Amino acid sequence: MVKSFYIHIPFCNNICSYCDFAKVYYNKNLVDKYLTALEKEIEKVYQNEVLDTIYIGGGTPSSLSLNETKRLFKILKKLKKSKRLEYTIEANFDSITSEKLDLYKENGINRISFGLESTSPKHLKFLNRSIDLTKVRNIINYTKSIGINNINVDLIYALENESIKDLSKDLDFILSLDITHISTYSLIIEEHTKLYLDNVKNISEDKDFEMYEFIKDKLKKNGFNHYEISNFSKDGYESRHNLSYWNNLEYYGTGVGASSYIKDKRYTNTKSLTKYLEKSFIKEEEILTLDDKCIYEIILGLRKIKGIDKNExxxxxxxxxxxxxxxxxxxxxxxxxxxxxxxxxxxxxxxxxxxxxxxxxxxxxxxxx
Ligand code: SF4
Structure with missing residues (x-):
């Protein structure tokens, strides 16, 4: 039975130098057409299951205007939600506003995942991002003040010329926000990104390892549980949506580039926005044998620090x-x-x-x- 639902919003106000996700520059006309296609896809695939987790990711969902976000929530009203729903949306600090946060709250959002990535001007420039740390603090405080207390912040490390001191400063800032979840990603230079074209190389494995150990140590000392390779949370604040992936459970994935796992099949949607807007949603379909499912169970399950439940x-x-x-x-x-x-x-x-x-x-x- 499917209990998790992912929605991909591919629009961004700015394209980061390391990004290989399915994304495009925000464009009002495209957003309207995209939401129309998304609504069609949801009508086509969703079988009225009661959902325990919904995750609106991207791209940058907060790049949508207030009216566009209202339309998105209207589309998602059709999803049946359980009483214990975890309802997450991703947001970036450059596009989030208190009005958008109020709208999220009104529509049942109870978890927000913010992309911070770094606090250092030098590294933000390298990542082609910009962040005003005072705004970050104000937005986090406002989010809590309206009753959304389950908050994640993303951090990227292993950047060119990044020192342990730089990393420590980033972590100190994030810890000072007093949030419930921190996701940390080691930068990997993917093909077709600006960093790849600029011939930037990954840092050495030794340095990467040293940084990873530093993060684990510091976050644990500050009350976070390390529950998945890249993820840390306060007690009871693990991402239930992401755990459904790592527990190899079924889920719907809608939107450009999204993937789904339903019954014995894994589906991958097209990454082409043009095809998606023509309502040609699915690009690949993989039929899973029992052995395939076992292998997925291992690959995903061993990401959890607790590991795989042998009886299950x-x-x-x-x-x-x-x-x-x-x-x-x-x-x-x-x-x-x-x-x-x-x-x-x-x-x-x-x-x-x-x-x-x-x-x-x-x-x-x-x-x-
Ligand atoms: S990293 Fe996130 S915000 Fe940056 S371009 Fe990619 S999807 Fe957009």
Whole structure:
């Protein structure tokens, strides 16, 4: 049963130098047409399930004007919402206003994820972003004052010429905002981004590791739980929407470039806005075998610090994780650990996640046949 719903709003007022998401410059005419297409897609796919989480992401959802945002919420009124709904919207500080926050609140939003990324003028310039830290503080205070207390802030680290001191300053600022959730992303230079075209390189793995350890240490000391490779929260404030992905549960994804997982299929929408506006929504469809589902379960589940619930796995797949995968070598090398209930990557080996996954999946029973 699908309980999570994602909506992608691809518009941004400014294009960041590192961005490879599905996005375009804000354009009023395009927004109108996009919302019309989005409404059609939702009508086509949504089967009236009662939803536990809704997530409006982007792009920059806060780039929409007040009237456009009202129209978006009118479209989303058709979604059935459970009493324990987690309803998130992403916002950027350059486009958010107190009027938009009031509108979010009126329409049931109870979680906001803000893109901050850095506090240093030098690094913001590198990322092609601009931020007024006084506005950040005022907006966060206003968000809390209207009763939206579940607040995430995104941070990007591992930037060219970034020192631990710079990182520490960013974290100090974020911690001073007294929020409930922090997402941290190590910068990866993706193809087709401005940074890639400018020939900027990723920082060394050693430096990246040092920064990751610094973040984990500092945030834990300040009362945050590290619950997923890149995510930290105060008790009870984990992102339930994102946990539905990492728990390999079904979800709808609507909008340009979004993906869905429904029954035995994963769907990926077109990244072309032109095709999307022509209502040619889906680009790819992947039919999943039981083995495919197992592999997704591992890839997604091991992102959680708690790891994979071995009993749940057995119930879902009618065989134990040991029958499905040959993991003794990883356990012997302490690249995987287990307790009675969970199988997990130990915290000091999380930076090796990709290598561990390759080895894990290489040891699947389907892979050996
Ligand atoms: S990083 Fe976010 S705000 Fe920047 S261009 Fe990409 S989607 Fe837009």
């Amino acid at each position: 796995f057995s119930k879902k797949y009618n065989s134990t994780i040991y029958e499905k995968f040959d993991i003794m070598d990883l356990l012997d090398k302490k690249l995987l650990c287990e307790d009675e209930r969970y199988l997990f990557i130990p915290e000091d080996k999380l930076y090796l996640e990709n290598e561990i996954l390759l080895s894990f999946i290489g040891g699947s029973s389907s892979g050996k046949e």
